[in-house]
Amino acid sequence: MKRYGLMVLLLLVVLTVASCGNRTATTETDSGSAGEMSETTDSEGTTEESGDTSAETGEVEVFSWWTGGGEAAGLEAMIELFAEEYPDITFNNAAVAGGAGTNARAVLATRLQAGDPPDSWQGHAGQELIGTYVAANQIQPLNDMYEANGWMEVMPETLIPLISQDGNIYSVPVNIHRANVMWTNPTLLAEANVDVPTSWDEFFTACEAIEAMDKVCLAMGEQWTAMHLLETVLLGSLGVERYNGLWTGETDWASAEVTTALESFAQVLDHVNSDASALSWQDAAQLVVNGDAAFNIMGDWVNGYFASSPDSGGLGLTPNDAYGWAASPGTAGTFQFLSDSFVLPVDAPHPDGATAWLNVAGSKAGQEAFNPVKGSICARTDCDAALFDAYLQSAMDDWSSNEVVGSLTHGVVANDSWKSEIDTALGLFLTDRNVESFQSALAAACASIGACQ
Amino acid sequence: MRIKRDALLGFLMVLPSIIAIGIFVYGFIGWTGRVSLSNWVGLLPNYEWAGLKNYTNLLFNDPRFMVDIRNTVIFTVLFVLGCLILGLFLAVLLDQGLRGEAFFRSLFLFPMAISFIVTGVVWRWLMNPAQGSRISGLNLLFDRIGLDSLINSWHATPTWGIAAIAIPAIWQMSGYTMALYLGGLRAIPDDLREAARVDGASEVEIYRHVILPLLRPVTLSAMIILGHISLKVFDLIIAVAGKQLALDVPAIYMWTTTFDGQFYGRGAAIAMLLLLSVAILVIPYLYYTIRTEAEL
Amino acid sequence: MSLRLNRLLLYLPLIVITLFFLLPLYVVVVTSFKSFDEVSLQRMWQLPSGINFDNFRLAWEQLAPHLWNSIKLVVPAALLSSALGSLNGFVLAKWKFPGADIVFPALLFGMFIPYQAVLIPLVQFMRTIDLYGGLPGLILTHVIYGIPITTLTFRNFYAAIPSELIEAARIDGAGMLQTYWNILLPISIPAFVVVLIWQFTAAWNDFLFAVVLTNPSNWPITVALNNMAGSQIIQWNVQMAGAFLAALPTLLVYIFLGRYFLRGMLAGALKG
Structure with missing residues (x-):
């Protein structure tokens, strides 16, 4: 009797080895699209099919640490808007909680060092991005995008220098906190x-x-x-x-x-x-x-x-x-101020998707979808005040009239x-x-x- | 001929493990060692030679690292001693042939099943240092049952806060220590106790003079296992108390300086020092174990 | 002093210590049944106003797919590392080759490295061999870092077995694998139980490797659990329900197999 039990156990081991081998084989095709799978399982089938040709079919993987509460809900609202405007681009939400031990940062750092950047990622506007990612040649200037979208006119003048270096603007701020x-x-x-x-x-x-x-x-x-x-x-x-x-x-x-x-x-x-x-x-x-x-x-x-x-x-x-x-x-x-913003990596796997995402993140509609839910004000000065509560309305007034300086704790200066x-x-x-x-x-x-x- | 073939076969059997550990342990340690001798600050690798600069800075010019060493020593002593004492006590209790022994054994073992992160979150609540009108957690419990003298600031206590972190760690690992001791106790032949009884020794004396000396090898193993856990402690502290310098230890310093501060060279140097301290603890033990085995 | 200690007196410390062990569990369970406005530090010891399964439903919705990932990860990881450990342990205890006594401690040392220190080369290596992002890479990682402890356990277990048994088989002309299969494997069950449980728990509770090595769709439950907390607002009741769900499989393993685990340990399997 005892022997039979053992045989079963060993059989299990062997089977697992075999099935693991199989899995390795299937994942080899997957790994081309490493990091591009969406979080929900029901869409897993489609992402697997898209495989290596993903750049053509249109995808974007956005990394953030918005996983809970109003932040996650705000992100979802912006993703919905993205889906309306770019129905052909699959949005992959790669959010990792910041929480204990700043896990999100460590994940992003190891991914960048391994040469596997997400298409766009979240960072605090200012030196946290510039001093880290520009210095390492990881992200691109966005001046053209700012001009094409007319963002220079709607962002406060005192903000631009804080997110720029040598005349180049490096991120798209989505929200502003005081x-x-x-x-x-x-x-x-x-x-x-x-x-x-x-x-x-x-x-x-x-x-x-x-x-x-x-x-x-x-x-x-x-x-x-x-x-x-x-x-x-x-x-x-x-x-x-x-x-x-x-x-x-x-x-x-x-x-x-x-x-x-x-x-x-x-x-x-x-x-x-x-x-x-x-x-x-x-x-x-x-x-x-x-x-x-x-x-x-x-x-x-x-x-x-x-x-x-x-x-x-x-x-x-x-x-x-x-x-x-x-x-x-x-x-x-x-x-x-401090601001959550998104960037365009130098070697984004899907640059078109990344650009599309940044267009949404910088747009009036995108910021109006995101901010009331997240509980922050728009980086743009032209958002509709009626969408916000009493405190946020007072903050909007101050944002467009006060002198703007950067925060240390939250990565600006x-x-x-x-x-x-x-x-x-x-x-x-x-x-x-x-x-x-x-x-x-x-x-x-x-x-x-x-x-x- | 046969012996040679057998030896070769045996070697081939272990070879995959040797290669895997060679890469994943020694290869990666080697890489970390190389980084620790570099000026790498910032996101991109920079292997520019820095000599021992990162080490000398840490050891002679870094007040934070001194805090880390102090905290590690306090934590290690309390955690290891706490586990050994509680573990031994439980093992001796359960060795008395009480009813419900199996239940208690499983009960004391179950914290091992839970991750340090979950443990930490719960103990963060239990060890809430608030007093007065906002009293909560264990302090509140002490207040209600009249044990006011036990109310304290837990990990917010100046200087000795790190000692409080040893409590959840002991909670988690003392059951395991108990199991080790139970194993040791069961391995002691009954004749020995009987002989001592015949000689007129009391139960307490039997434990002191017969049983405890025989448990020394178990204590040594337990000390090594617990000791290296405590040198590496990381997520438990973060989960209980967040990142604060008063409760800093080398593993946390390494993590924050590497990933928050991008001081990769310094982080690697901390990792190497941590490894060195583990090696100082473990290598004599491994040597001793293998020597004693060879003598048998 | 009487020879027999008063039995009832022995239960007193036992019960006090039992309370110490159960306190955290009580808090988790009680909190996970509370509604959000009932959750406050001041009321943490109070029972919930009613049995409320909403938190579990919410937690389950977020965790379920990752629960399955964890199972797909943990089962092969535990089995493979146990199998490897058993073979290694056998060779290093009973089928020694020259240098085996150096190889053993060298393998063992892997148990003691701080894993935070190897993350960067690990990720880069996994990229190189194209196993980054999926479960196979994570399984491989757990198997490899599990080798030291499994090898140690099996080696110690086999070392206690009389060498005459092996010699007899050798004289009968049995080869290495035959000896292992016929002589040692049948008596290894206690050690297997210990090692399987140990590895199951370690892989299940791991967070660090999982968060840096896998994509969101392959995250095991610990990472998903961590993600239930945002940086702004933490719904502790849902979080506790999630923690309870995430810990349940390992808890069940300990409740139902804890006896065998202990028995294996008592049999000397894990005595350093």
């Missing part, structure tokens, strides 16, 4: 009898009143949200010109102004909840609307979280009632290498709170990256 927003709890502020602070000094005074009520003054989350806070403090303390100079080498990181800004930052951290490192940005934002904290400085995806319905994972709150907002202290009249060095310096600062060594680490990071000599 980084320098301070979210407030109006009820708590009224109880503490404080106004929304417009400078850091006012902020510290407000904190005294709030902390006297045994509430947290500023809610903060894990380490990247501390970097987000840092960039708004730098902007608020240094002002637009000197903040911009940090990234071009014109502002000295070792200067006394930067010392003052970093000291303010250290002081701000004194008013932060003690369990910050264990909170996600959602947890931190929630402290404000739950009445545990007065302020939270975070990008305007917070509005999407607060306002969207519980069915889609939001809190279902009413803007201006359950929560309020203002520019973070010292940054009124400035719009610190510094490339990945620089940002990761700053992140390390910040992480050490959060554990030792030594301003002097923080500043010298920041200056060293700037020098080693080559931005300031």
Whole structure:
């Protein structure tokens, strides 16, 4: 009896080996279209048939990290529009969640190194794309596309330099988020009898009143949200010109102004909840609307979280009632932006499909389909305001009237290498709170990256 | 003649594995080693010779790497000791011939079936450091059952936060350690215990003087297996606490500096140092095991 | 002190430790039955207001195709690496060739490498041999990185078998494969069970290799599970239901085959 069992087991092994061999054979034909299969299984049959001639039949593989919530829904809306406008091009959604360990980045990096780029991929507009992919000759300038579509006229003038290098524009921004927003709890502020602070000094005074009520003054989350806070403090303390100079080498990181800004930052951290490192940005934002904290400085995806319905994972709150907002202290009249954008690789497997996708992503219809669902505003200044909620409408006004500066945490002003060095310096600062060594680490990071000599 | 043919056959049988491991382990390590001696920063490969620069920077000029070493040491000591103590304790308990032994054995083993990522997400909730009105997770539970003294900040504790990460790791691996010890206990002949009993030794003495010494080889194996897991710990920390420097370890530094920062040369150097530390742990053990076997 | 420890007293620590082991499971199960507005950290210990299968339905919709991928991946990966490990273990324990004692630790060392460090050459190699993107490449990866542990297990298992058995077969004129097939394989079941379960679990729970080596259509369940979380809003109830579904096959394996796994380990199969 025992022997029979074994025979069956071995037979299984042999069969698997055989079937595996088979599978290898079939996949050899598939692998020509590696990475071009669509996510849904029901379309698998068609993609397999298309095989190696895919370029002619028309396909496009778009890589992003929009896999959940409003982002995924917004992407779906844009894909629908794409299908209407280009019914002959199969859209393959290769979205990998960013989440833990920034998996999406690692996947993209290994694919590019293996010479297998997607047809277009998502990246934060600015140095994250330029400093990484332009430097490695991976993406193409899009000036012709901008001219042909008249995008120069509808994108804010101050935006273009931030996504360009040597006169070449390198990405198509689909949406705009604002980084320098301070979210407030109006009820708590009224109880503490404080106004929304417009400078850091006012902020510290407000904190005294709030902390006297045994509430947290500023809610903060894990380490990247501390970097987000840092960039708004730098902007608020240094002002637009000197903040911009940090990234071009014109502002000295070792200067006394930067010392003052970093000291303010250290002081701000004194008013932060003690369990910050264990909170996600959602947890931190929630402290404000739950009445545990007065302020939270975070990008305007917070509005999407607060306002969207519980069915889609939001809190279902009413803007201006359950929560309020203002520019973070010292940054009124400035719009610190970040933007998700798409690029055209130098050796896209399906350049026609990629171009078609970018046309949709940059179009008014594409951005109007995407943004209300994702909870961001259009990069274009001509979107229909009626599609957006109260907060987003105010953001649209600011976007077309304010001075635009770039975000550090979200890839606009510094490339990945620089940002990761700053992140390390910040992480050490959060554990030792030594301003002097923080500043010298920041200056060293700037020098080693080559931005300031 | 026959012996030679047999030896050749045996060698041919193992050859595919040798080739596969040759490429996938040693070939890839070699590649990583080469990258670690280069100036590669940025997306595209750059094999420009850098000498030992990446290593000297890490070891002598990088406060972050010092944090990593410190965290790794704390985590490793707590995790390995925790698993060994709990595992041994469970094994001895289950060795008493209690009713429901099979049930408990499976129960303690089941965390092994779950990925570190899922474990991490759940423990992230359990070890929520909030206190006061926002109290939750285990802290809330302690509060309700009157164990207030146990309420703490878990991984948000300054300096010692990394120690909290050892708890889910112990949760996951102590069942396996228990199984190893059970195997060791069952292999001890009953005559030995009987002889000790006849000599008038108490149960506790029997464990201390007869059984524990005999379990030493099991402890050694378990230490090696647990030790290398702890040197490589990565997704558990990310899932519990995200990426933050206070809880940084070499595997996380390697990953973030390579893929977030594109410092490929530095990332490879961290990988090589990590490998070196694993080798220091493992090679004497392999040598020792094979030596003792040869003596038998 | 009495010779027999009080039996009932022994159950006390056992029950405390059992609670420690079950706490996370309780949270997963309870959360996966809650509706989204019931999910909050403050209420995590409370039972759901009703038994609500919506989360499982939602999770199932997203995960089902990938569940099948995982099965197609894990079964051959576990079987092949076990078969290889068994043959290697046999040769290295009972059919040694000169240098076998160097080959064994050299193979074994592969167990200890940090996999994050080999991702880039791995992807490039898979591209070169044209196995990038599909399941066969991922299966190959799992088989190869499984060789050290499977070889170790089988070698230790076979080392405990009296060499006289092998010698007798040799004297009878049996060749290597015959000896393996007739003498060793029939008694290898405990070791096979251990190794199969081990490899099944490892391949099932793997995320790192899967996410860099496969296309979206071939993603196994762990990658799909990870993708249920966006960077904006995480629906924890659905996420927990998904985690529960993803962990179910391995849990079932442990519940139903755990006994054999332990028995195999007790038989010395995994004693380093």
